[in-house]
Amino acid sequence: MATSGKVKVGIIGSGFEADIHAASFKIMPEEAEVVAVASPTRGHPEALAKKYGIPRVFHDYREMLKEKDIEMVTINAPNHLHCAMTRDIAQAGKQVVCEKPLAMTLEEADEMIDVCKKQGVMLAYAEELLFTPKYVKAKQMADQGAFGKVYLVKQSEKHSGPHAGWFWDVDKSGGGVFMDMGCHGIAFCYWFLGRPKIKSVYCQMATYAHADKTKGEDNCICILEFENGATGLIEDSWAKPGGMDDYTEIYGTRGVSYADLHMGNALPTFSEPGYGYAVEKAPSTQGWTYPVFEEHWNYGLPQELDHFARCVRGKDTLRSTGEDGRLVQEVLLAGYQSAGTGRKVELPFRPKGVKKPIDLWWKPLSARAENA
Amino acid sequence: MATSGKVKVGIIGSGFEADIHAASFKIMPEEAEVVAVASPTRGHPEALAKKYGIPRVFHDYREMLKEKDIEMVTINAPNHLHCAMTRDIAQAGKQVVCEKPLAMTLEEADEMIDVCKKQGVMLAYAEELLFTPKYVKAKQMADQGAFGKVYLVKQSEKHSGPHAGWFWDVDKSGGGVFMDMGCHGIAFCYWFLGRPKIKSVYCQMATYAHADKTKGEDNCICILEFENGATGLIEDSWAKPGGMDDYTEIYGTRGVSYADLHMGNALPTFSEPGYGYAVEKAPSTQGWTYPVFEEHWNYGLPQELDHFARCVRGKDTLRSTGEDGRLVQEVLLAGYQSAGTGRKVELPFRPKGVKKPIDLWWKPLSARAENA
Amino acid sequence: MATSGKVKVGIIGSGFEADIHAASFKIMPEEAEVVAVASPTRGHPEALAKKYGIPRVFHDYREMLKEKDIEMVTINAPNHLHCAMTRDIAQAGKQVVCEKPLAMTLEEADEMIDVCKKQGVMLAYAEELLFTPKYVKAKQMADQGAFGKVYLVKQSEKHSGPHAGWFWDVDKSGGGVFMDMGCHGIAFCYWFLGRPKIKSVYCQMATYAHADKTKGEDNCICILEFENGATGLIEDSWAKPGGMDDYTEIYGTRGVSYADLHMGNALPTFSEPGYGYAVEKAPSTQGWTYPVFEEHWNYGLPQELDHFARCVRGKDTLRSTGEDGRLVQEVLLAGYQSAGTGRKVELPFRPKGVKKPIDLWWKPLSARAENA
Amino acid sequence: MATSGKVKVGIIGSGFEADIHAASFKIMPEEAEVVAVASPTRGHPEALAKKYGIPRVFHDYREMLKEKDIEMVTINAPNHLHCAMTRDIAQAGKQVVCEKPLAMTLEEADEMIDVCKKQGVMLAYAEELLFTPKYVKAKQMADQGAFGKVYLVKQSEKHSGPHAGWFWDVDKSGGGVFMDMGCHGIAFCYWFLGRPKIKSVYCQMATYAHADKTKGEDNCICILEFENGATGLIEDSWAKPGGMDDYTEIYGTRGVSYADLHMGNALPTFSEPGYGYAVEKAPSTQGWTYPVFEEHWNYGLPQELDHFARCVRGKDTLRSTGEDGRLVQEVLLAGYQSAGTGRKVELPFRPKGVKKPIDLWWKPLSARAENA
Numbered sequence A, B, C, D: 001m002a003t004s005g006k007v008k009v010g011i012i013g014s015g016f017e018a019d020i021h022a023a024s025f026k027i028m029p030e031e032a033e034v035v036a037v038a039s040p041t042r043g044h045p046e047a048l049a050k051k052y053g054i055p056r057v058f059h060d061y062r063e064m065l066k067e068k069d070i071e072m073v074t075i076n077a078p079n080h081l082h083c084a085m086t087r088d089i090a091q092a093g094k095q096v097v098c099e100k101p102l103a104m105t106l107e108e109a110d111e112m113i114d115v116c117k118k119q120g121v122m123l124a125y126a127e128e129l130l131f132t133p134k135y136v137k138a139k140q141m142a143d144q145g146a147f148g149k150v151y152l153v154k155q156s157e158k159h160s161g162p163h164a165g166w167f168w169d170v171d172k173s174g175g176g177v178f179m180d181m182g183c184h185g186i187a188f189c190y191w192f193l194g195r196p197k198i199k200s201v202y203c204q205m206a207t208y209a210h211a212d213k214t215k216g217e218d219n220c221i222c223i224l225e226f227e228n229g230a231t232g233l234i235e236d237s238w239a240k241p242g243g244m245d246d247y248t249e250i251y252g253t254r255g256v257s258y259a260d261l262h263m264g265n266a267l268p269t270f271s272e273p274g275y276g277y278a279v280e281k282a283p284s285t286q287g288w289t290y291p292v293f294e295e296h297w298n299y300g301l302p303q304e305l306d307h308f309a310r311c312v313r314g315k316d317t318l319r320s321t322g323e324d325g326r327l328v329q330e331v332l333l334a335g336y337q338s339a340g341t342g343r344k345v346e347l348p349f350r351p352k353g354v355k356k357p358i359d360l361w362w363k364p365l366s367a368r369a370e371n372a
Helices: A016-027 A044-052 A079-091 A106-119 A133-143 A177-192 A295-299 A301-312 A322-341 A367-371 B016-027 B044-052 B079-091 B106-119 B133-143 B177-192 B295-299 B301-312 B322-341 B367-371 C016-027 C044-052 C079-091 C106-119 C133-143 C177-192 C295-299 C301-312 C322-341 C367-371 D016-027 D044-052 D079-091 D106-119 D133-143 D177-192 D295-299 D301-312 D322-341 D367-371
Strands: A007-012 A032-038 A056-058 A072-075 A095-099 A123-126 A150-158 A198-206 A219-226 A231-237 A245-252 A255-260 A269-271 A287-289 B007-012 B032-038 B056-058 B072-075 B095-099 B123-126 B150-158 B198-206 B219-226 B231-237 B245-252 B255-260 B269-271 B287-289 C007-012 C032-038 C056-058 C072-075 C095-099 C123-126 C150-158 C198-206 C219-226 C231-237 C245-252 C255-260 C269-271 C287-289 D007-012 D032-038 D056-058 D072-075 D095-099 D123-126 D150-158 D198-206 D219-226 D231-237 D245-252 D255-260 D269-271 D287-289
Touching: A007 A016, A007 A301, A016 A032, A016 A044, A016 A295, A016 A301, A032 A044, A032 A301, A044 A056, A072 A079, A072 A301, A079 A095, A079 A106, A095 A106, A095 A301, A106 A123, A106 A322, A123 A301, A123 A322, A133 A177, A133 A245, A133 A255, A133 A295, A150 A177, A177 A198, A177 A219, A177 A231, A177 A245, A177 A322, A198 A322, A198 D198, A219 A322, A219 D231, A231 D219, A287 C287, A295 A301, A322 A367, B007 B016, B007 B301, B016 B032, B016 B044, B016 B295, B016 B301, B032 B044, B032 B301, B044 B056, B072 B079, B072 B301, B079 B095, B079 B106, B095 B106, B095 B301, B106 B123, B106 B322, B123 B301, B123 B322, B133 B177, B133 B245, B133 B255, B133 B295, B150 B177, B177 B198, B177 B219, B177 B231, B177 B245, B177 B322, B198 B322, B198 C198, B219 B322, B219 C231, B231 C219, B287 D287, B295 B301, B322 B367, C007 C016, C007 C301, C016 C032, C016 C044, C016 C295, C016 C301, C032 C044, C032 C301, C044 C056, C072 C079, C072 C301, C079 C095, C079 C106, C095 C106, C095 C301, C106 C123, C106 C322, C123 C301, C123 C322, C133 C177, C133 C245, C133 C255, C133 C295, C150 C177, C177 C198, C177 C219, C177 C231, C177 C245, C177 C322, C198 C322, C219 C322, C295 C301, C322 C367, D007 D016, D007 D301, D016 D032, D016 D044, D016 D295, D016 D301, D032 D044, D032 D301, D044 D056, D072 D079, D072 D301, D079 D095, D079 D106, D095 D106, D095 D301, D106 D123, D106 D322, D123 D301, D123 D322, D133 D177, D133 D245, D133 D255, D133 D295, D150 D177, D177 D198, D177 D219, D177 D231, D177 D245, D177 D322, D198 D322, D219 D322, D295 D301, D322 D367
Parallel strands: A007 A032, A007 A072, A032 A056, A072 A095, A095 A123, A150 A231, B007 B032, B007 B072, B032 B056, B072 B095, B095 B123, B150 B231, C007 C032, C007 C072, C032 C056, C072 C095, C095 C123, C150 C231, D007 D032, D007 D072, D032 D056, D072 D095, D095 D123, D150 D231
Antiparallel strands: A150 A245, A198 A219, A219 A231, A245 A255, A255 B269, A269 A287, A269 B255, B150 B245, B198 B219, B219 B231, B245 B255, B269 B287, C150 C245, C198 C219, C219 C231, C245 C255, C255 D269, C269 C287, C269 D255, D150 D245, D198 D219, D219 D231, D245 D255, D269 D287
């Protein structure tokens, strides 16, 4: 493997997220290039390869891992495969970028961190909100003292349902919208506030619109309490019609900031005939819509992947680590437990033997086991 | 000079625009790199070189032109120097990127085009609005038929006064805010509508806030009529307090779109203590403000310069040409003439011997000469 | 007729505007009550009377004028009837409220003013923008010095076409959208700036969307120059799809204010099934819409009519007079003349014998006659 | 007492709320008129009387209650006085309008309802959000089916601290911001959803900015669960700098609506010199601000009081009752209990002997007592 020049990247997956990864490396091509893609469904990785000019295609990622020149592999696969893939990648001596959420269980998260440490490879946790330009601006202002003491961070992501079909199956995903998008808000609040310890988690969950498709919750409100006294309020939904929403609000004793990522950036547009593309999950481009522009860029996806490549070359220090992902995992577990008991759950909360987080919503640990 | 690899760039100037060029090449480093900067004021180019890691510094741009490896030179200098610099650059066999407006007179514009053609070099006219992501999205929608027939394009840029001190001096700038920012709107409407011929120009100008500093107008309303029946409405001001505004509105028979570049992208923010930076020309960061993020990117400046470098390598076809700049120049002249007469001026309008456009506001050609 | 208690009102007309008048008096019932409605079309005034509990119905307004107790009559009829109706009402000794625009010609406007003066009755010119709460707030701030010297007032009203079918017929309306809605902007800028003399008028007009229905312009840009140096920029359109827009922007040397009446007040709403009502001219209530609330109130219509009733009782001084309407009429004429010549037209501009304003667009007076 | 004509009103109080009542009756004078004001502080009721032309002034409200013609009395006094005042008013045979929150305890709320029932007078609970025009529009759309099944109602009110000094004193107020403004959100969500039973309440509370002034919480997040499955999310703050915010968001399976009362109605304004008034709690009128217009009207305050007067005359059916106030009281108690235990509290929750709601935050009932 090279130690200079562009980082050679292999992508696992050929769906929505894999496409974003391939596109992102094209948008910021300075530090890395995608040289291979692996996905088991015949035709899918071929299509992605064609679309982005990726030279090599595999149907078994393990075959791809044998390619000598590949230095970094990004995982875009159902959550229940993250751990095994990470292990394989690390053992092949390659750097790991794992999409969110990190894993199904804390045991898996621990294993992923351990194997990467042991193999001396990076375990990057792909939380793009830490790179979203609008949100980064809010963070910069906070760090410059704009808001006095920040006491409340709100983060919300809402749309009409997951991109990937497997997310409806809680055995593959581990849970509903809290697993899928709550992980963003948790990581974001934590990072925004400067990584203070998380004291407690409270969640209210329900399945409003998609009970026919999934056992997972499609709406979640989550309250985090941090040791520095600040609060995080996270809202996520798969039950929101009309196109995707993502926003962050910062409240401090001396200031506030409202960062609305979609409607707050878009061009309010009316069109009778419609047009190409408005925004993720937009049901139509006719009538009034809120088209966004440079969607990947405004999420920070190219910046995130560029950063990971720079970390591989030692140019940057990893902003979003496996340890961050593990903490998010712990909060996810505590959140489901809380939704199951109607009580806030104190951290640390590291129950053993939980197969998937959502199990705790349906059958929470007893109060005794919780505090064990 | 190389014919592959990164395009080596020399920057003329060390002020506001030169800094933007240097920053932009850093943001998109794939296609080009800045290897030299030239500016006569001792200390200034050195400071820019230090800030952006530019290896070579010159105090006479003609010395810089002797550097063999430099392939492309960008001009960030007072308007009255554009022509001579372009001639020198072209004669040195290097590609030219000239900041807006192109020149002081049509004669200069013609000369610039001619010399570049003769020398076989590119003359790129640096109109960034053709690359502004939000506006490009509007253009894409228009081209996809979103608005039916577009009959009105509005473009506006307003703030409290020019960046560069020399712009107050009409002998160096050629005019006021219409020269400085009207050129953006003219080029934008023309490009947006697909470059139909411009039939007529009407301008209303006044000096409201800066009569103590300049003879130039600090507020201008301009109406363009195009041969396809569409109208352009351009508003520009140096008399607008509260920070910069830039917006575009598209009206068609079957749709509309409103693209507000600053307040429409920003994070509405309240801060008692203030913070680092809000937006161009913002008078304060305390109280309520509209901070923007990734300002250069959202203007399209890195994308514009990346595009010019790609054109040098034959990867793209030039989107904004010297001929575009010359047309803008003609409209600028017609606009000042119109403001002087209170009548719309029909194009073609190519008066000879006009030293600077604003002269026509003060002393318009007679109707007879106008139509000659 | 009473000299105290509620002012008894008769309404002429039974269409869109008449309905607004009846509704408005219901919303603010303290000062006036509608006791009669007159309209020639069988069934129409009856329906209005039923809807609003109006006790008396007439098919000839001259019959209604014989009712002793009626003190104030509001005219909601095609423009070419305003003058004769005003004459009849005044001669019946009743107070006149005339919808905009005042008349077809300056001669009519003069006659209306004269007959009311002679009969000792009020001639109120129903310009509601002088009562629009959001715009009144802007005016209050301006008068409190918020903006320093105001140098530019923008006013715009745009939708997809007139409410009343007769407005397509220029023989009844006198012109297109400039007659229909330009009159709002003219009166507003004039009032906002404190009624300085108007120096000149420039208009650019076109028919973009409705050439099949009308000879009138359906889009107009108008620039007013005032003697105090300020500028008015008025935009009106009948060619704007997607629902009505109305906004005002104020620019001063020390401040700005943006007052968006519809989208800037509305509840951004997404609905798959749709709902009752969004906003004037909204093509649909499905998908994304901008529903407004208390539409009449937010235009200032009840406040306007309440004010007129108060003036009848001597409690208020008339804010919008026949003289205001006449000045607007003069500007309308000058505007069409300007659109016809491509030149700004200086005021006073009082051509004789013009049958309807739009005639001057098609066949402007010669420059000589213009200045006569 | 009259049974027709305008309802004669006496106002108890002379502070912020009393002023709003007096102003509101002036704005909608059709149904009622204020004939007396009572407040113990010498000079205060006199000033209010002078400002609004109120003929009679009292320093003891019990004296005012002896006035025969007064039919309706509005209570604008510290919370701990509401019950005794209501009793006195009812026993004087007059109609009661009580400002929010209804009382300090459930026992008081019961007594207030009972005494009014016994005396045959109305007990109107002054919750203005049920009359806020923008929010009423949202409710109308919901009732028209715009959103499918509404599953989440968000209501938020935030500013920098209470109007009345006594609210800092929890012995007079009963609690902090949840008592002061949470009551709005509770009543609103309940009404919006059609008054389904409330199943549970969860609150997270903290004192971030005003620990020096009060023992009360200055920030609260509250989650309501309704028997129909819907959720209410209420946020209130006294710790929000930059001026008041009030918004409501509606989420349904087939639609959403965002109703922002202040920034979403205001005129974004920049002013160097400043001007008269921007919005409640705005720290300045200089720089960028969000001035509102017709503030009382846009809250629905005149409409609310007009409605109460109409109810007295039998023209309307009471929209906001003592029973509503009592339910809010129960939720307030449950909310503080929840904040004290970190658990959601199931309704009914009617603990006996609680002196003031906030006591339950500091010293919650045991789980056993809670469920008793």
